Amino acid sequence: MRAIGLDFEHRSLTETSLPPPTEPRSGEVLLRVHEVGICATDRELAKFRFGLPPEGESFLALGHEALAQVEVGDGRWAKGDWVAPMIRRSCTPACSHCAQGRRDLCQTGAYLERGINRAHGYLMPFTLDTSAELLAVPESLLDVAALAEPLSVVEKAVETALRAHPMEPKSAVVAGAGPVGILTALLLQLRGLAVTVVSLEPEDHPxxxxxxxxxxxxxxxxxxxxxxxxxxxxxxxxxxxxWLAPCGVLMLIGAAEEDMPLPPLRMLVDNLTVAGTVNAGRAHFQQAIEDLALIPRHLLAAMLERRSLDEWRGSFEGSPLIPKIVHRLD
Ligand SMILES: [Zn+2]
Ligand SMILES: [Zn+2]
Incomplete structure (x- = not known):
């Protein structure tokens, strides 16, 4: 079975052959993977900036933004059900946040992440998955469901910012016009805010x-x-x-290495909040699937470029013109 990922022994991005999955055990289902979106995290992984293979292996299959169909179900899922998997999996033994299902708020940092950290991703035609880690995708959303995972991260950021603001925010600025920036701008408008995006793309850029x-x-x-x-x-x-008005909230959702000077007096006088957020909880993922139905479909469709799996190599290089490359595996 073909798989695309990282060879940690030779430090190369490569295609390899993995044994097909075994029969699912109790609590597991066998998935047929249909689509996998590629993002900046994958491009960073391809440069070996972070990421680890599963324990005892030297290869990590990439791909964490997946749309799949149940091939062998269990009590919860039937063959043919369309699903999107959550990425982060509990640390062991589970910390109190992981135990409550909030792996996105893990306290130990010893979590697994499929396609990123010590667990294979979805750039392969079949994979086993934990039944409880899947969310149902309605058939009416199949054409945009590859955006569910990145939108779940944005849902958490927007929810956190709205909660952190002491009054009712009406305006927002998004810095960056990558897939996450665009999804943030779309979701904030869905929530009724006036949105400005600041980025470096020229005016005629798609x-x-x-x-x-x-x-x-x-x-x-x-x-x-x-x-x-x-x-x-x-x-x-x-x-x-x-760029913040008084009482404003700055949400950090892009990874930056640089130090950020915080002006204590202005933060205090203006009641400012700075917050960071990563990953998403199940409720955010569910909200993302619901909001995919509400955001104008032509805008979501314009974010996507579909490619066959054979074209995988180019997807890990540079910044694509169309925000989100999605590989079809069928
Ligand atoms: Zn991603
Ligand atoms: Zn944990």
Whole structure:
């Protein structure tokens, strides 16, 4: 069975052959993988910036944004059911947050993540999965379901920011026009906020046109008007505090190595909040599936470019014109 992933022995991104999965055990189902989205995390993994193979192995199959169909079910799932898997799995023994199902808030950092950290991903035609880690995908959403996982991360960020703001936020700025930035802009508009996106793409770039069609304002590399919420989705948070109106919340969702100076007096006087968030809980994932039905479909469809699995190598290089490459495995 073919699989795309990382060979840690030779430090290369490669295609390999894995033995097909065994019969599912109790609590497991066998999945046929149909689609896998590729994101910046995969491109970082391909540079061996982070990621680990399963214990005792030297290969890690990539792919963590999957749409699959149950091939061999259990009491919970029937053959043919469409599902999207959650990525992060509990640390062992489970910390109190993992034990309550909030692996996204794991206290030990010893969690597994399929396709990232000590567990194989989904860039292979069949895989076993834990029955309880799957969410049902309605057939009406199959064309955009590859966005459920990245949108679940955005759901958590938006929910956290709305909760952290002491009043009712009306405006938001999103820094970055990658898939996460665009999904953030779409979701914030669905929640009724006026959204400005700041990024470096030229005006005629397809991502900018998509954002404009959604109703967002686009500013190329220019400081926007101050906003109630600012989302950092570009991997650099310097100066973003300057974009916050009083009582504002800065949410960090892009990974940045740089230090960020925090002005204590202004934060205090203006009641500012800075928060970070990663991954998503089950409720966020469920909300993402529900919101995929509510965000205008033509905007979501414009985010996606489908490719065959044979074209995998190019998907791990550079930044694609269309935000999200999705590999079909069937
Ligand atoms: Zn991803
Ligand atoms: Zn934990």
């Amino acid at each position: 991502r900018v046109q998509l954002l404009r069609r959604s109703g967002a304002v686009y500013r190329r590399g220019r400081q926007p008007e101050k906003a109630d919420l600012v989302f950092e989705a570009a991997g650099g948070a310097l100066h973003l505090l300057d």
